[in-house]
Amino acid sequence: MKASDLLVQCLEAEGVEYVFGLPGEELEDLLFSLQKSDIEFIPTRHEQGAAFMADVHGRLTGKAGICLATLGPGASNLITGVADAQLDKSPLVAITGQGGRERLHKESHQALDIVQMFEPVVKWNNQIAEAETIPESVRKAFKLAQYEKPGATHLEFPEDVAAETIEAAPLPTRKRVCRPDPDRTSLDRAADLVSAAEAPLVLAGNGAVRTPAARRLRELVEQVGIPVVSTYMGKGAVSDRLDASLMTLDSGPDREGATAIERADCVLAVGYDIAEHDPKSWNPDRDKTIVHVDHEPAEVYEHYNPDVEIVADISATLRDLREQLDGVTAPSWCRDLHERVVDDVSREPAPNDPFSVEGTLPYLRAAMADEDVLISDVGSHKVAIAQQFRTYEPNTCIISNGLASMGIAVPGGVAADLAVDANVVVGTGDGGFLMNAAEIETATRLGLGFTIVVFTDDDYGLISQKQIDHTGEQFGTELTNPDFRSFAESFGIDGYRPETWSDVESTLQEVVPGDEMALVEIRL
Structure with missing residues (x-):
């Protein structure tokens, strides 16, 4: 088969339904390979739009959205949407065409070093220089894009490679790589800190709305009665109908969410990325006890220096923490704020x-x-x-x-x-x-x-x-x-x-x- 047929078969093996993008001369083989497949190619009006579509598809489904563009300006137009997916932790795989390898060593029409250009805004980046590497390259692009924390990856596909004849098959897909359960020592320390706090609070971030984490968070909040504020990207992790919800950090007539986190003495940060909301605004004196629950260690930052870091599966951590806190009831230190927030936003x-x-x-x-x-x-x-x-x-x-x-x-x-x-x-x-x-x-x-x-x-x-x-x-x-x-x-x-x-x-x-x-x- 053509190498372009093999790449499309690899996309099918990954469960791809849609490819958002613009056509280009260097994509000819790949486009006709898509035509023969069960994947729907959706021509968009701008490459940025295609990348945003792939970005939002990834956030809503948890499966990598795919965007496609040709070389030069096609690829450069993708970058804003790809970077958005990277910083918003949305799984995305970008595929760009490229001229034949015989002209890439010299200045030539529309030729840019696309791989180097994408390097700062993706988790992983590769030119498919040999048709034999297609199955591994595609599998790696999807695995890394969808692995917590998710993000963007990029594959460049030169037109001469796309036209080659190849005899190969897609690699089998596997279940996603899972983080381990939390370690007992960290879990015990976290439970002790939350139990001893006079004003504990949950800060729900972007990671709290992915996977089953939201369900586990709701169970914890309802059992313990601990109040919750979310970042803008953590909205919906806990229903705003719950008495514990104070909506986002800036919600309420007097910014009750911000007031609550300023008063809190212990913050349980669940799936929180400091890129979402600068912790300097809610921990200016660096005096709060912080429990960090996420798939990755906390960023090093003087205003976000957790006392305990539980680097594990978020859902499993919340499940086990709820068991550790069985019988614990959080102090009713900000129940009045929920009603004020709801009245304000419902008016x-x-x-x-x-x-x-x-x-x-x-x-x-x-x-x-x-x-x-x-x-x-x-x-x-x-x-x-x-x-x-x-x-x-x-x-x-x-x-x-x-x-x-x-x-x-x-x-x-x-x-x-x-x-x-x-x-x-x-x-x-x-x-x-x-x-x-x-x-x-x-x-x-x-x-x-x-x-x-x-x-x-x-x-x-x-x-x-x-x-x-x-x-x-x-x-x-x-x-x-x-x-x-x-x-x-x-x-x-x-x-x-x-x-x-x-x-x-x-x-x-x-x-x-x-x-x-x-x-x-x-x-x-």
């Missing part, structure tokens, strides 16, 4: 209040089922969603907060609608929306149906607000926009521009549960 706006993201979220929450998925873009609206959108299930509020890249939402909506049976909503600002709005065409071509909510203020609002806070003025942030309702209709989807809060409520109640694509513009 509907008055009829004459100006439109705001915060005012929209109670109506959006009411229109969505518990298992429906909200994909947030990056901007001032992301902060509001992170702090005020009540989340009841893991992986139902997807926020980019490691790299925090604008433009992820619409491509993310495509991936989410392919990955889950629930309804999908995309929340984005006008800045991030137009970065990858062309992927609406990809969505309509695929016959997908999700809701896009665009918050418009004709400005890069988060940046201008920070400039005003720092200097009293803003510069370089103002924008102009098309008529978004007409823009939506040009793609053949319905566009809405509510004029009152009552219109907002009724419009969301109509379109969110529906099966058709729709765009709702909320003018702030």
